[in-house]
Amino acid sequence: MLRADPRIVVLGLCLALFEASLFLFVINWTPVFERTRSSTDQNSLPLGFIFAGYMLVTMIGSFVFYLLVKWTRVSYFRVVFLLAAAGMTIPIVFPKSLILIIIGFVLFEFCVGISRPSITVSKNTYMPNEIRSTIICYIRIPQILIILIVLFADFSISMELILCVSFNLVAMLCMLVLRGLKIPEQQAYVNETEILLDKSSTPLSEME
Known part of the structure; x- marks a missing residue:
């Protein structure tokens, strides 16, 4: 399936990089504030209010998504990255x-x-419904590998921020590549159980 439609591979790489950048943000935003506070001799920051502000802005972004879908047909995903x-x-x-x-x-x-x-819409657009859950599991593999490498490498805060920027830029390039790829003429969408359990390798098939 992945060989038949390279768009799934490109989209999977894009999603893995973005999720990895989000993880880097989650583990670094508090240390960044603490570093800035210690260097400027400021009082303790209201981190709880800042986090609540993040959630509010995220909700506003989701609302803006529905406005973009309703009023424009232009591909904006690469601009977001x-x-x-x-x-x-x-x-x-x-x-x-x-x-x-x-x-x-x-x-x-x-x-x-x-x-x-937007990611949900992209998954529904490029991934067949029959094997979508399997493909999403495959996408998690490079995402987890990236996160583990970053954690065990013990990079500095600045280096992890640079990686976060790089991941988003590469994700943007993936979206540009994805837009240029053509839909395969023949797409053999198979059932998920046929991928997870190959009939030819089961004992029952050998008995038959």
């Missing part, structure tokens, strides 16, 4: 500006809000 990369670039360029860092993180969370329903 570009904005997410721009948001994560701000704490790299301005590590001591708390206001700019908050703006960058809010921009990233806004893009996450748009991308969540």
Whole structure:
């Protein structure tokens, strides 16, 4: 199936990279604020309110997604990844500006809000319903590998932010490649049970 339709591979790589960048954001946004606070001698930050603001911005992003779907037919996914990369670039360029860092993180969370329903639509568009759950499990493999490598490598905060930006930029390139790929003339959509359990290799088939 993956050989018959390379769009699934490209989309899977795109989703794995974006999910990995989201994981890097989750484990780094608090250390980034603490680093900025210690370097500027500021008081303790209201991290709970900041996190609540993230959730609010994510909801706003999801609402904007439905507006985009309703009012435009232009492919905007690559723009979302570009904005997410721009948001994560701000704490790299301005590590001591708390206001700019908050703006960058809010921009990233806004893009996450748009991308969540967009990812669901992309899965429904490019992945056959019969084997969608299997393909999603395959996508988790490179995502988990990327996360494990980052965790065990013990990179610095700045390096992990750079990786987050890089993942979003590569995801944007994947969307550009995905748009240029043509739909295969013949797509052999098979049932998920036929992939997980090959009849030719079962004892019952040998007895028959």
